Amino acid sequence: MPHDHSAFSPHDHDACTTRAMALAEARLSASGQRLTPVRRRTLQILLDSTRALGAYEVLERLVAEGFANQPPVAYRALDFLEDQGLIHRIRRLNAFTACMHAGEAHAPVFLICRGCHAVAEAPAVEVTAALTAAASRLHFTVERSTIETLGLCPACHDRPQAAA
Amino acid sequence: MPHDHSAFSPHDHDACTTRAMALAEARLSASGQRLTPVRRRTLQILLDSTRALGAYEVLERLVAEGFANQPPVAYRALDFLEDQGLIHRIRRLNAFTACMHAGEAHAPVFLICRGCHAVAEAPAVEVTAALTAAASRLHFTVERSTIETLGLCPACHDRPQAAA
DNA sequence: CGTTAAGTTGTTACACTATAACATGTCAAC
């Protein structure tokens, strides 16, 4: 069952993260993949953050827990989690965010607020459908899509200093 | 009048670039902006290329024509042209490509072929419409969108070595 | 003219993002 709240609506975020982590474990063990300590912590770090985090921000937090202070440590975990569909890369921000709908088939669309830098994952099957249709008109076969949009979230929209 | 060919269809590309350059001049002088030598050459470089080019690739070509070998030289011209809607940034590739529809109101959607690395700009008003609709359901105000998709162009789709 | 103001370019230096390559370790299966 899909959830109709988003990162822009108040909700029990702890429940989200617990659920997401449980789902991650289930999915990985089902496919014979391992959720090692770095990977688990990396996922948890992203789940705990409201913002998308850069690889080096993730690395900082990993270092604080005793992992080596080397970029590959973070990038390997991030790449793995992205391949598994457990996190997403936000290209506009060079950053990563935990996937809140892992397991559900979903074509991620990201709403990035330029006021508070929150990132929400929006359900948008129609967007992907329209995209695939547009592509096939040019006989192009779609494999992976990046759909991101920059703008203002409800909260920031009402605050004048962000509106500019 | 829109053009129904794309980067994936053979066409008179010289005519495209001439037209695009003329349009650029017209648009800029209309809005009081200046198409200085670096800017003009940068646009021409992108128009001449079938692929999207990285900032440093553009810089190389600029250097070959006597401009200074400093990143800001390229980035400034690229940023300016992007602000004017004359070129687009392809985030997935960290690269830039000339806009073939400058002047027409358009919501750019990019089809990136992983076989030959060609990039086509597809007309896709419906995609943007769907995206805006999905966003407003979360009360999010869209300002700028990035829509890119990776896959295979018609030519590469038929070549086995690319299909993998 | 001469001055000023806005925009553009030159230049230095640096920050941030990401990967290659190879050594070492771990763990499960045979």
Place this chain on the structure above:
DNA sequence: GTTGACATGTTATAGTGTAACAACTTAACG
């Protein structure tokens, strides 16, 4: 208990993008 696959540690470097300030061009104004 050895092998092979996967995962991690580690060093080094490649690639992408900006900050900051100085110098120059241009057009508008008096």
